[in-house]
Amino acid sequence: MNAFFDGYINSRTTLQEFVKQYDNALQHKTEKETQADFTLLNTTLPCGSQSLIERQFQKHYTHAKFTEIQSEFRGKINCFVDGVVVQDNSSLYKVMEDSIYNEIREERAFMVTFQRDTMDVNCSCLLFEFRGIICRHCVCVLAQERVTEVPAKYILPRWCKSVRRKHTYIRATYNNNEKDPHIERYDNLTKTFGNIAEIACIRCAIHWVHVTADIITQ
Structure with missing residues (x-):
């Protein structure tokens, strides 16, 4: 929230100014996303390796998120x-990572579980669980297992190039229906489905009244 309003409001901003500045902040965010979408469609970030998995993320993810993925590769x-300890279709890998902290070399151990039947991979660092990014330790194990494509669940839709941001359907003062006809269509559909939901709610209530009455009668 602080990042979103940075440069637009402060502790002395009045409520009236806040409403105006909120709209300005939203417009600025939308313009940046539109520019990013244009850049995304006209440029491609090169892969840093020959990994087919990296190419898989390159194909689906936005530039910003793909850059984070590349850091792990x-x-x-x-x-x-x-x-490694192999048991049936499961393998438990011990992955060591070298790092330098204060000019001192350190080694850290991470435990990675790999399921051959489902291609699921889980690491004790929990990077994917916290940030939704597959970690370098998992990438190391996937390379060891000769995996060339990760399951779809590791490619999150919210960071894909094809995602349609829902906030672009919100009517704002800077929006123009002639320029953004999808906003008008969205408003019309919202009203239509709202009426349908209201009718369905009333009919459900009437149905349950009859059901309750039948139960009491019996």
Whole structure:
């Protein structure tokens, strides 16, 4: 929230000014996203490796999110497998990562579980669970297992190029129906479905009254 309103409001902003500045902030955000979409459609960030998995993320993700993914692929060079325990279709890998902190080399161990039947991969660092990004330790294990494509669940729709941002359907003072006809269509559909929902709600209420009456009679 602070980042969204940065430069638009402060502790002395009145309520009337807030309403105006909120609209200005929303317009600025929309313009930046439109510019980013244009850049996305006309440029391609090159892959830093020959990994087919990296190419998979390149194909689906926006530039900003793909850049974060690439950081993990670069970090893979500092990881190596230090042991594996195989049981049926499951493998438990011990992945070591080299790092330098205050000019001192350190090694950290991470446990990665890989399921061959589902291609599921989970790491003790929990990067995917916290940030939705597959970690370098998992990338290391996937390369070890010769996996060339990750399951769809590791590609989150909210960061895909094809996503349609819902806030663009919201009517604002800077919107013009002639320029944005989808906003007018969205408003009309919202009213129509609202009426349908109201009728359905009334009919459901009447139905349950009859059902309750039948139960009491019996």
